Amino acid sequence: MKRDVSLEEISDGRLYGSGDMVRTDTGGCEGCSSCCRGMGSSAVLDPMDVWRLCGALSCGFDGLLEKYLELKVTDGWVLPNLKMTGKDEACGFLNEQGRCTVHDARPGVCRLFPLGRYYSGRDFQYFVQIHECPAPKTKVKVKKWLQIPQLPRYEAYIRDWHFFLEDAAAALEGMGDAMHTKACTFVLETFYARPWDETDFYEQFAGRLREGARFMGIAAPGGEESR
Numbered sequence: 001m002k003r004d005v006s007l008e009e010i011s012d013g014r015l016y017g018s019g020d021m022v023r024t025d026t027g028g029c030e031g032c033s034s035c036c037r038g039m040g041s042s043a044v045l046d047p048m049d050v051w052r053l054c055g056a057l058s059c060g061f062d063g064l065l066e067k068y069l070e071l072k073v074t075d076g077w078v079l080p081n082l083k084m085t086g087k088d089e090a091c092g093f094l095n096e097q098g099r100c101t102v103h104d105a106r107p108g109v110c111r112l113f114p115l116g117r118y119y120s121g122r123d124f125q126y127f128v129q130i131h132e133c134p135a136p137k138t139k140v141k142v143k144k145w146l147q148i149p150q151l152p153r154y155e156a157y158i159r160d161w162h163f164f165l166e167d168a169a170a171a172l173e174g175m176g177d178a179m180h181t182k183a184c185t186f187v188l189e190t191f192y193a194r195p196w197d198e199t200d201f202y203e204q205f206a207g208r209l210r211e212g213a214r215f216m217g218i219a220a221p222g223g224e225e226s227r
Helices: 047-057 061-067 108-112 142-146 151-172 177-193 201-216
Strands: 021-025 069-074 077-082 115-120 123-128 138-141
Touching: 021 123, 021 142, 047 061, 047 108, 047 151, 047 177, 047 201, 061 069, 061 077, 061 177, 077 177, 108 115, 108 142, 123 151, 138 142, 151 177, 151 201, 177 201
Parallel strands: none
Antiparallel strands: 021 138, 069 077, 115 123
Protein backbone atom coordinates (compact mmCIF):
# COMPACT_ATOMS: atom_id res chain seq x y z
CA MET A 1 0.00 0.00 0.00
CA LYS A 2 1.53 3.29 -1.11
CA ARG A 3 1.74 6.16 1.38
CA ASP A 4 1.94 9.80 0.35
CA VAL A 5 4.50 10.79 2.98
CA SER A 6 8.24 11.31 3.00
CA LEU A 7 10.54 8.71 4.56
CA GLU A 8 11.86 11.37 6.93
CA GLU A 9 8.38 11.96 8.38
CA ILE A 10 7.77 8.39 9.49
CA SER A 11 11.19 6.78 10.00
CA ASP A 12 14.66 7.31 11.44
CA GLY A 13 15.77 8.20 7.91
CA ARG A 14 17.70 4.97 7.39
CA LEU A 15 17.13 1.98 5.12
CA TYR A 16 17.97 -1.58 6.14
CA GLY A 17 18.60 -5.02 4.67
CA SER A 18 17.47 -8.31 6.18
CA GLY A 19 20.84 -8.80 7.88
CA ASP A 20 20.88 -5.39 9.57
CA MET A 21 20.03 -4.63 13.19
CA VAL A 22 16.91 -2.51 13.80
CA ARG A 23 15.31 -1.17 16.97
CA THR A 24 12.00 -3.04 16.90
CA ASP A 25 12.12 -5.73 19.58
CA THR A 26 9.99 -4.98 22.65
CA GLY A 27 11.50 -7.93 24.51
CA GLY A 28 8.07 -9.53 24.66
CA CYS A 29 4.96 -7.59 23.63
CA GLU A 30 2.79 -6.69 26.63
CA GLY A 31 -0.36 -7.13 24.57
CA CYS A 32 -1.82 -3.62 24.19
CA SER A 33 -2.90 -4.79 20.68
CA SER A 34 -3.21 -1.17 19.52
CA CYS A 35 -1.44 -2.18 16.31
CA CYS A 36 -4.36 -4.57 15.63
CA ARG A 37 -7.11 -1.98 16.06
CA GLY A 38 -8.32 1.01 14.09
CA MET A 39 -6.24 0.16 11.03
CA GLY A 40 -9.03 0.90 8.55
CA SER A 41 -8.26 -0.85 5.27
CA SER A 42 -4.48 -0.43 5.52
CA ALA A 43 -3.63 -4.06 6.39
CA VAL A 44 -3.63 -5.30 2.79
CA LEU A 45 -2.98 -9.00 2.19
CA ASP A 46 -0.84 -10.53 -0.53
CA PRO A 47 -1.50 -13.98 -2.04
CA MET A 48 0.82 -15.79 0.37
CA ASP A 49 -1.07 -14.32 3.32
CA VAL A 50 -4.27 -15.89 2.01
CA TRP A 51 -2.51 -19.20 1.36
CA ARG A 52 -1.23 -19.26 4.96
CA LEU A 53 -4.57 -18.31 6.51
CA CYS A 54 -6.58 -20.76 4.43
CA GLY A 55 -4.23 -23.53 5.49
CA ALA A 56 -4.31 -22.58 9.16
CA LEU A 57 -8.10 -22.27 9.29
CA SER A 58 -8.90 -25.09 6.83
CA CYS A 59 -11.13 -22.84 4.75
CA GLY A 60 -11.21 -21.18 1.35
CA PHE A 61 -10.96 -17.53 0.39
CA ASP A 62 -14.75 -17.14 0.60
CA GLY A 63 -14.58 -18.39 4.17
CA LEU A 64 -12.05 -15.69 5.06
CA LEU A 65 -14.24 -13.03 3.47
CA GLU A 66 -17.26 -14.09 5.50
CA LYS A 67 -15.65 -13.08 8.78
CA TYR A 68 -12.11 -11.77 8.66
CA LEU A 69 -11.46 -9.93 5.39
CA GLU A 70 -13.04 -7.33 3.15
CA LEU A 71 -12.35 -6.11 -0.37
CA LYS A 72 -11.26 -2.52 -0.96
CA VAL A 73 -9.60 -0.58 -3.78
CA THR A 74 -5.88 -0.24 -3.04
CA ASP A 75 -3.55 1.53 -5.48
CA GLY A 76 -6.12 0.93 -8.22
CA TRP A 77 -6.62 -2.80 -7.51
CA VAL A 78 -9.42 -4.57 -5.66
CA LEU A 79 -7.50 -6.40 -2.92
CA PRO A 80 -8.38 -8.04 0.41
CA ASN A 81 -7.50 -6.44 3.72
CA LEU A 82 -8.01 -7.38 7.35
CA LYS A 83 -11.47 -6.24 8.41
CA MET A 84 -11.75 -4.13 11.55
CA THR A 85 -14.95 -4.83 13.51
CA GLY A 86 -16.81 -3.78 16.66
CA LYS A 87 -16.81 -0.51 18.57
CA ASP A 88 -13.03 -0.61 18.98
CA GLU A 89 -12.45 -1.57 15.31
CA ALA A 90 -10.44 -4.66 16.14
CA CYS A 91 -8.99 -7.28 13.83
CA GLY A 92 -11.26 -10.34 13.79
CA PHE A 93 -8.34 -12.59 14.68
CA LEU A 94 -7.92 -11.01 18.13
CA ASN A 95 -9.26 -12.93 21.11
CA GLU A 96 -10.78 -11.39 24.27
CA GLN A 97 -7.30 -11.00 25.77
CA GLY A 98 -6.11 -9.01 22.75
CA ARG A 99 -3.92 -11.82 21.46
CA CYS A 100 -3.67 -13.01 17.87
CA THR A 101 -5.33 -16.38 17.31
CA VAL A 102 -3.45 -17.01 14.06
CA HIS A 103 -0.01 -15.79 15.14
CA ASP A 104 1.93 -18.52 13.33
CA ALA A 105 0.02 -17.76 10.12
CA ARG A 106 -0.24 -13.99 10.59
CA PRO A 107 -0.07 -11.88 7.43
CA GLY A 108 3.15 -10.32 6.19
CA VAL A 109 2.07 -6.81 7.16
CA CYS A 110 1.71 -8.00 10.76
CA ARG A 111 5.09 -9.75 10.74
CA LEU A 112 6.66 -6.60 9.33
CA PHE A 113 5.25 -4.12 11.86
CA PRO A 114 6.67 -1.67 12.90
CA LEU A 115 8.89 -2.03 9.84
CA GLY A 116 7.82 -0.94 6.37
CA ARG A 117 9.16 -1.51 2.86
CA TYR A 118 10.68 1.23 0.72
CA TYR A 119 10.72 0.43 -3.00
CA SER A 120 13.28 1.95 -5.33
CA GLY A 121 14.26 0.78 -8.81
CA ARG A 122 13.23 -2.88 -8.94
CA ASP A 123 14.02 -3.71 -5.32
CA PHE A 124 13.10 -2.73 -1.78
CA GLN A 125 14.69 -2.10 1.61
CA TYR A 126 13.21 -1.95 5.08
CA PHE A 127 12.61 1.11 7.25
CA VAL A 128 11.46 1.56 10.86
CA GLN A 129 8.17 3.37 11.48
CA ILE A 130 9.15 5.33 14.56
CA HIS A 131 5.71 6.68 15.52
CA GLU A 132 3.70 3.45 15.40
CA CYS A 133 4.57 1.49 18.56
CA PRO A 134 5.14 3.28 21.90
CA ALA A 135 6.78 0.34 23.71
CA PRO A 136 10.51 0.58 24.57
CA LYS A 137 12.57 -1.37 22.06
CA THR A 138 15.93 -3.06 21.68
CA LYS A 139 17.81 -4.04 18.55
CA VAL A 140 17.23 -7.25 16.61
CA LYS A 141 18.16 -8.43 13.11
CA VAL A 142 15.46 -7.83 10.52
CA LYS A 143 15.43 -11.49 9.46
CA LYS A 144 14.98 -12.65 13.05
CA TRP A 145 12.17 -10.15 13.59
CA LEU A 146 10.26 -11.31 10.50
CA GLN A 147 10.43 -15.02 11.40
CA ILE A 148 9.85 -16.04 7.78
CA PRO A 149 11.36 -19.33 6.53
CA GLN A 150 13.38 -19.15 3.29
CA LEU A 151 13.53 -15.37 3.56
CA PRO A 152 15.41 -14.81 0.25
CA ARG A 153 12.63 -16.66 -1.63
CA TYR A 154 10.02 -14.68 0.25
CA GLU A 155 11.69 -11.36 -0.56
CA ALA A 156 11.94 -12.32 -4.24
CA TYR A 157 8.23 -13.17 -4.18
CA ILE A 158 7.37 -9.81 -2.56
CA ARG A 159 9.35 -7.99 -5.26
CA ASP A 160 7.68 -9.96 -8.05
CA TRP A 161 4.19 -9.34 -6.66
CA HIS A 162 4.75 -5.62 -6.09
CA PHE A 163 6.20 -4.94 -9.50
CA PHE A 164 3.69 -7.16 -11.27
CA LEU A 165 0.90 -4.95 -9.92
CA GLU A 166 2.85 -1.79 -10.77
CA ASP A 167 3.68 -2.91 -14.30
CA ALA A 168 0.14 -4.13 -14.92
CA ALA A 169 -1.32 -0.83 -13.71
CA ALA A 170 0.97 1.05 -16.09
CA ALA A 171 -0.05 -1.21 -18.99
CA LEU A 172 -3.72 -0.54 -18.28
CA GLU A 173 -3.42 3.23 -18.44
CA GLY A 174 -5.69 4.64 -21.12
CA MET A 175 -7.47 1.33 -21.77
CA GLY A 176 -10.76 2.39 -20.19
CA ASP A 177 -12.89 1.30 -17.26
CA ALA A 178 -14.07 -1.97 -18.81
CA MET A 179 -10.55 -3.33 -19.22
CA HIS A 180 -9.56 -2.14 -15.77
CA THR A 181 -12.53 -3.94 -14.23
CA LYS A 182 -11.65 -7.08 -16.16
CA ALA A 183 -8.04 -6.89 -14.95
CA CYS A 184 -9.10 -6.39 -11.30
CA THR A 185 -11.39 -9.40 -11.55
CA PHE A 186 -8.58 -11.48 -13.06
CA VAL A 187 -6.12 -10.57 -10.29
CA LEU A 188 -8.63 -11.30 -7.54
CA GLU A 189 -9.66 -14.63 -9.05
CA THR A 190 -6.19 -15.83 -10.09
CA PHE A 191 -4.18 -14.87 -7.03
CA TYR A 192 -6.72 -15.03 -4.21
CA ALA A 193 -9.99 -16.84 -4.92
CA ARG A 194 -8.58 -19.78 -6.87
CA PRO A 195 -7.59 -22.42 -4.31
CA TRP A 196 -3.92 -23.03 -3.56
CA ASP A 197 -2.76 -26.50 -2.66
CA GLU A 198 -0.41 -27.35 0.19
CA THR A 199 2.68 -27.89 -1.97
CA ASP A 200 5.41 -25.30 -2.52
CA PHE A 201 3.68 -21.91 -2.62
CA TYR A 202 6.47 -20.21 -4.55
CA GLU A 203 6.27 -22.66 -7.46
CA GLN A 204 2.51 -22.24 -7.65
CA PHE A 205 2.85 -18.46 -7.52
CA ALA A 206 5.46 -18.42 -10.29
CA GLY A 207 3.05 -20.25 -12.57
CA ARG A 208 0.21 -17.86 -11.80
CA LEU A 209 2.50 -14.88 -12.24
CA ARG A 210 3.41 -16.05 -15.74
CA GLU A 211 -0.31 -16.44 -16.42
CA GLY A 212 -0.92 -12.93 -15.14
CA ALA A 213 1.89 -11.48 -17.25
CA ARG A 214 0.39 -13.08 -20.36
CA PHE A 215 -3.04 -11.68 -19.55
CA MET A 216 -1.68 -8.17 -18.95
CA GLY A 217 0.77 -8.27 -21.88
CA ILE A 218 3.72 -7.31 -19.71
CA ALA A 219 7.17 -8.73 -18.99
CA ALA A 220 7.07 -12.08 -17.22
CA PRO A 221 9.47 -12.94 -14.37
CA GLY A 222 12.95 -13.19 -15.84
CA GLY A 223 12.33 -10.35 -18.27
CA GLU A 224 10.64 -12.28 -21.09
CA GLU A 225 7.83 -10.45 -22.84
CA SER A 226 4.44 -12.15 -22.59
CA ARG A 227 2.02 -11.88 -25.48
